[in-house]
Amino acid sequence: MKAVRSAVALAALAIAPSLLAQGSTADEIAKYRAALQDGNPAELWEGRGEALWKQQRGPKNVSLERCDLGLGAGVVKGAYAQLPRYFADADRVMDLETRLVWCMVTLQGYSEADAKKNPFGNGNDRKSDLEALTAYITSESRGVKMNVPMRHAKEAEAYRVGEKLFYFRGGTHDFACATCHSEEGKRIRLQDLPNLTTAEGAQKAYTTWPAYRVSQGELRTFEWRLYDCFRQQRFPELVFGSDAAIALTMFLARNANGAPFDAPAIKR
Amino acid sequence: MDEMRRRLIQSGGGMTLLGLLLAAGWIKPEEAQAQAQTWNKAAFDTHSLSDTMKALGGGDPAQSKDIVFFQTPEIAENGAVVPIGVTSNIPKTESIAILIEKNPNLLAAVFDIPTGTETSISTRVKMAQSSNVYALVKADGKYYVAAKDIKVTLGGCGG
Amino acid sequence: MRSYARLGLLVVTAIVGGGCATALDESETAAKAAAALKASFRPAGQAGVDRLEQDETQRVCSLAAGKAPPKDVAAMIEQANLATIRYPADGKLLGDWKNGERIAQEGRGKQFSDDPKGPVGANCYACHQLSKGELSFGTIGPSLYQYGKLRGNSVDVQRYTFGKIYNSEAFAACTNMPRFGHKGILSEQQIKDVAALLLDPASPVNQ
Amino acid sequence: MADPMKIRATTLGDSTEVKVLMSHEMESGQRKDAQGQTIPAWFIQNVIVTWNGRTVLSAQWGTAVSKNPFLSFKFKGGAKGDRIAISWMDNRGDKRSDETVIA
Numbered sequence: 001m002k003a004v005r006s007a008v009a010l011a012a013l014a015i016a017p018s019l020l021a022q023g024s025t026a027d028e029i030a031k032y033r034a035a036l037q038d039g040n041p042a043e044l045w046e047g048r049g050e051a052l053w054k055q056q057r058g059p060k061n062v063s064l065e066r067c068d069l070g071l072g073a074g075v076v077k078g079a080y081a082q083l084p085r086y087f088a089d090a091d092r093v094m095d096l097e098t099r100l101v102w103c104m105v106t107l108q109g110y111s112e113a114d115a116k117k118n119p120f121g122n123g124n125d126r127k128s129d130l131e132a133l134t135a136y137i138t139s140e141s142r143g144v145k146m147n148v149p150m151r152h153a154k155e156a157e158a159y160r161v162g163e164k165l166f167y168f169r170g171g172t173h174d175f176a177c178a179t180c181h182s183e184e185g186k187r188i189r190l191q192d193l194p195n196l197t198t199a200e201g202a203q204k205a206y207t208t209w210p211a212y213r214v215s216q217g218e219l220r221t222f223e224w225r226l227y228d229c230f231r232q233q234r235f236p237e238l239v240f241g242s243d244a245a246i247a248l249t250m251f252l253a254r255n256a257n258g259a260p261f262d263a264p265a266i267k268r
Numbered sequence: 269m270d271e272m273r274r275r276l277i278q279s280g281g282g283m284t285l286l287g288l289l290l291a292a293g294w295i296k297p298e299e300a301q302a303q304a305q306t307w308n309k310a311a312f313d314t315h316s317l318s319d320t321m322k323a324l325g326g327g328d329p330a331q332s333k334d335i336v337f338f339q340t341p342e343i344a345e346n347g348a349v350v351p352i353g354v355t356s357n358i359p360k361t362e363s364i365a366i367l368i369e370k371n372p373n374l375l376a377a378v379f380d381i382p383t384g385t386e387t388s389i390s391t392r393v394k395m396a397q398s399s400n401v402y403a404l405v406k407a408d409g410k411y412y413v414a415a416k417d418i419k420v421t422l423g424g425c426g427g
Numbered sequence: 428m429r430s431y432a433r434l435g436l437l438v439v440t441a442i443v444g445g446g447c448a449t450a451l452d453e454s455e456t457a458a459k460a461a462a463a464l465k466a467s468f469r470p471a472g473q474a475g476v477d478r479l480e481q482d483e484t485q486r487v488c489s490l491a492a493g494k495a496p497p498k499d500v501a502a503m504i505e506q507a508n509l510a511t512i513r514y515p516a517d518g519k520l521l522g523d524w525k526n527g528e529r530i531a532q533e534g535r536g537k538q539f540s541d542d543p544k545g546p547v548g549a550n551c552y553a554c555h556q557l558s559k560g561e562l563s564f565g566t567i568g569p570s571l572y573q574y575g576k577l578r579g580n581s582v583d584v585q586r587y588t589f590g591k592i593y594n595s596e597a598f599a600a601c602t603n604m605p606r607f608g609h610k611g612i613l614s615e616q617q618i619k620d621v622a623a624l625l626l627d628p629a630s631p632v633n634q
Numbered sequence: 635m636a637d638p639m640k641i642r643a644t645t646l647g648d649s650t651e652v653k654v655l656m657s658h659e660m661e662s663g664q665r666k667d668a669q670g671q672t673i674p675a676w677f678i679q680n681v682i683v684t685w686n687g688r689t690v691l692s693a694q695w696g697t698a699v700s701k702n703p704f705l706s707f708k709f710k711g712g713a714k715g716d717r718i719a720i721s722w723m724d725n726r727g728d729k730r731s732d733e734t735v736i737a
Contacts, residue, residue, distance in 0.1 A: 025343060025562050029421075032341035035351035041702035043640045044657045124659045157459060164460035167492040169485040171478040172537045172612055173605040174596075180567065180603075182493045188553050188565040190345065190421055197493065214349035217659075217701035230468075234537045236478055237471035244467030247460075268345040307679040312696040349700045368698060372664055376698035385690050385709040386649065392700040394662065421563045 029190060033268075042135055042212040042264035045219040049136025052129055058108025067103035069096070069137065080141035081261050084250045086152035093158040095249045097223045098241040100133050119240040120224050123217075131210070134221045138210055141261045146207060148254045155250065162251025165244055166196070171234040177248070179233075191268065196252060203259035206252050211265040219264060222249060312375050317402065320367060320374050326411040334358045335403050335414035339390060347395040347420040352403075355388035360408040364389055370399035395420050472539035484508060488601035501600035509597035511609045512590045515619065520585040522616055527624030528631065530617050531557060537612060549592075549607055549621055557624070558631035567603055575626040576633045588622045641734040643718040650712030650736055652683060652690075654705050654720055662697040678703065678722045685709065686716050712736050 053064050053076070069079035070087070084095040090102055097119065104115040121128030150156050169176040180188060181196040195201035209222040220228075226245050230238045238245055311323035321329065338353040354364050364387065365378040376393045387405075395401075398419045405412045470476055481489065484504055487496065496504065514520070533548020535541050551557060554567035557574075578584045591598055593608030607613040613621070624630050637657035644651050656678065663675025675697050683691040690709040712718075719733040 028341050028343035028419075029345055032343060032345050032351070035339045035341055035353075036349065038339075039653055039655055039704040039706065041655050041657075041704070044637055044655055044702060047640060048637050157456075160456045161460045161463050164456055165463065167489050168460070168464065168481075169489045170481050171474075172610050174485055174488070174610070175605070176489065178493045183567075186565070186567050188567060189563045191565075193567070212702075214700075215346045217348065231538050231540055234474065234478065234539075236468040236474040236476050237539055239467050239469055242467030243463040247463055307694050312694075371698050372662075373696055373698065375696050377696060378694045379707075380692045380694075382689055382691070384711065385707065388707065389691075390704075390706040392704050394660075394698045394700055396664075419562075 025190070036214065036266050040212055040264065040266040041217075042139075042210065042219050042266060045132045045135035045210075045212075046139045046264065047136075048127075049132035049134065052133055053136055058104065058110045060107065060109035062107055064100075064103055064107060064133070067100070067107060069099055076137055076140045078141050078144040080138045081144040081146050082148060084155075084158065084246055084253060085149050086154050093152075093154050093246055093250060095223065095241075095246050095253075096134055096137060097130055097221060098246060100130060100137075101241060116240055120220070120227070121218055131219050131221055131224075135210055135219050135264050138261070138263055142263070144261050146203070146253065146256045146259050146261055148250070148257055150254060158247045158250040159254050161243070162247035162249070165248055166251060173234045175233040175235075177229065177233075196255065199255060199258070202252050202255035206256035207259050207261045208263050208265040208267070210263055211267040213267055215268055308378070311378075312373060314374055315372070317367065317369070317374060320404075321411065324365075324406075324411075326406065329404060329411035329413035332358060332405070332412035332414055335405050335412060337401075337403065337414070337416045338388075340401075340416060340418070342417070343419045343421060344395060345421055347397065349392050350395050350401075350418060350420070351390070351392050352401060353388070353390040354403040354405075356403075356405040356407065356412075357387075358405055358407040358412055361387040361405055362408075363406045365404040365406075366391070366393060367402040367404055368393060368395055368399050369402065371396050374402075473537065473541065473543040474539035484596050484601075491601050496601055504600035505597055508594045508606070508609065509590075511606075512593045512597060513608070513615075514586065514589065515615055520582075520589045520619060521623040521626060522619030524620070524623040524627040524630035524632075526617075527620035527622070528558075530613070530621050531624055532561075547612060547617075549613055549617070551621065551624075554603070559634065560631055571625060572632060574632055575628065575630070578626075580626050580628070585622065585626060588625055589618060592618045592621055636728065636730045639720055639730065639732040641718060641720055641732060643712070643716075643734055643736040645712055645714060645736055646708070649708045649710050650685070650716075650718075651708045652706065652718060652720075654683075656703045656705075656722060656730070658701070658703060658722070658724065660697065660699055660701045660703060664697075676724065676726060678724045681705070681720065681722045683707075684717075684719045685712055 056063050066073045069075065070082055070085045071079050080096055083099070084093050086093050087099065087102075094102065101112060101115040104110045105112050116130065118126060118128045119130050121131050150159060166177045169179070177196070180186070180193050181201075184195050184198075184201075186193045194205035196205060206222070209225055210219055212219050223240060223245055226248055227238045227240070308323065311320055314320040314323050321327065334357040336355045336357065338355055340352050344350040352366055354366065356364055361381060363378055363380045366376045367374045368376055371394070377391060379389045381387055381389075395418065398417075400415045401418050403414050403416075464479055468476055468479060484507070487500065487504060495501070530549050531551035533546050534550040534553060535545060536547030551571075552561055552564045554565040556564040556566075556570040556572050559572065587598075592613070594606045595602045595604035596606055605612060608615070608618055625632055627633070639657070640655040642653045658678050659676055660678065661673055661676040663672065665673045667673050677697045677699065678695050681691075681693040681695065682689060691707055693705075695703070714736055716736045717733055718736060719731065721729065721731040723729045
């Protein structure tokens with residue numbers, strides 16, 4: 001009993017500063033985020049992804065090391081900073097995840113359905129190879145300046161379509177991407193919302209995905225970010241690697257040009 | 269580590285962790301003997317600080333200003349991952365434990381600290397709700413404690 | 428609802444500037460975007476692809492692309508939405524603020540991942556400060572702390588508050604706020620409860 | 635089979651800092667699945683860190699340690715090239731051992 005009493009007394013002491021003003025809430029959240037930077041479990045995905053990239057797999061039993069991510073066959077360093085982009089062999093603008101599926105199909109001989117059957121992992125029993133590969137490849141662009149090209153007509157078209165979709169309001173709640181992401185200094189609950197219509201906002205947001213989400217204990221890619229935004233927008237389900245996903249990625253990645261890429265990150 | 273040894277280690281089902289380390293040559297036999305490899309189920313099953321203390325075989329812990337939290341925020345954005353750093357400046361510190369008052373089970377972790385290792389550890393714990401977090405230090409056979417109140421906020425959207 | 432078929436063009440010309448080449452480019456992009464949408468979403472849970480079919484308000488406000496629509500367009504949007512508001516038949520505009528608080532905290536409802544039989548909230552705190560006690564609030568909308576204390580509790584204020592929750596577009600064209608009653612997100616009783624949260628003198632909002 | 639740990643061991647003058655990330659669910663035993671069934675607890679119970687065969691830290695963990703655990707500490711001594719080995723065992727008896735050299 002004595003131990004309990006002393007614990008209660010201690011609790012009263014510790015709780016004294018608990019009526020926190022808003023300013024200090026933001027400060028403390030900033031401290032929380034800073035404390036997480038040291039030791040990002042995303043590294044576990046990066047390690048697995050690198051092994052997957054180099055491992056001979058699939059019906060053709062070859063590695064992905066000859067996959068062309070836009071900078072030539074097998075070039076990983078800096079590739080993500082120049083994606084999405086137009087690929088002549090596929091005659092399509094592709095983001096990283098779509099390109100990985102392409103390489104798994106054309107090089108390793110997987111069916112397209114097999115290659116993209118598990119885009120977003122869930123726990124130990126359903127680890128996603130695509131998330132791990134994405135973690136590895138994006139980590140190889142850390143510190144590289146975003147430089148998404150807009151030379152090909154289809155790249156320009158994807159950008160314009162992406163912009164259009166950004167402002168598309170629909171669903172039960174009339175939400176668009178722009179509802180939450182077109183003003184400065186706003187937040188939802190305590191989460192700061194980037195203004196994705198400015199270069200600064202797009203840079204800050206885009207260069208910090210993929211991210212290890214502590215709320216889920218999973219590494220999440222930019223495709224997942226879009227997928228889950230639309231879920232919360234009360235839209236139907238965004239199809240992985242779809243035109244809308246790639247167009248929106250193009251819009252945001254291009255807007256982030258000029259900023260050094262800095263992911264995989266760690267986020268709430 | 270060569271592949272053969274890795275496979276040997278991986279196939280070590282049924283062995284204790286120390287047996288495993290011994291087999292791998294990572295730990296000396298005398299070390300293995302010194303390390304009684306246990307998991308204190310009774311202590312991890314407790315629901316109050318006094319019960320935890322009983323299970324650990326200790327008495328009423330004394331409050332101590334020589335136990336310091338570092339890199340430990342007052343507000344955690346998400347209770348699934350709360351960084352906790354504890355340094356004990358108490359001489360002859362043998363172990364540092366982290367307890368969370370309002371978790372279903374109080375005891376989160378116990379770190380046994382041999383001589384030569386700094387009496388400071390940093391890890392991450394889950395918190396079911398806003399709660400006091402206790403750092404419990406055993407030093408020279410006696411227990412000392414410090415507390416910190418940590419708030420856990422809600423998430424952003426519908427979850 | 429009064430049709431405003433011409434409004435789309437009106438908004439585009441007002442915002443894009445109206446050059447022929449731009450308008451053509453714009454309509455081509457719009458067609459590509461529509462095709463991309465159609466090809467990129469599939470039904471999941473309670474969310475069918477019909478949710479991508481825009482009503483007039485959604486269509487016009489999408490064209491405004493984050494900017495304020497022209498004044499005459501805004502007036503037409505507000506008028507059309509005002510006509511949709513169904514005030515309670517019993518004349519009682521306020522419910523139970525305690526239920527209102529639960530509804531204001533509840534973030535679930537209408538997502539494809541939500542149980543269709545599960546709770547549907549308004550998630551007011553996501554965008555608004557309401558009470559001093561809840562630190563976790565958003566700032567997309569204005570602070571509503573002391574909403575009732577500042578405005579009083581007259582029938583006019585009650586009607587405005589109920590109506591604003593029911594269909595926000597009736598009072599501010601192209602607002603970010605959902606139309607909780609008009610789009611069937613909240614029931615009449617739930618809207619009354621949220622209105623009570625804002626106006627009841629005993630509610631934490633007014634402390 | 636669990637994924638490899640990520641271990642960093644760095645000399646800082648007369649001491650060595652060890653940081654490790656482990657791949658583990660650390661299922662609390664408190665959560666329920668979609669069918670309302672409790673998901674059984676599954677968590678690392680014991681961790682041992684050795685430096686050239688000598689134990690520099692051992693730990694007992696409960697279910698409250700976060701998923702994909704992180705641990706950081708320092709010990710006196712250690713030189714570039716020395717071996718740091720870390721092992722864990724969970725409540726199902728699964729084990730994982732990895733090692734690195736001090737950088």
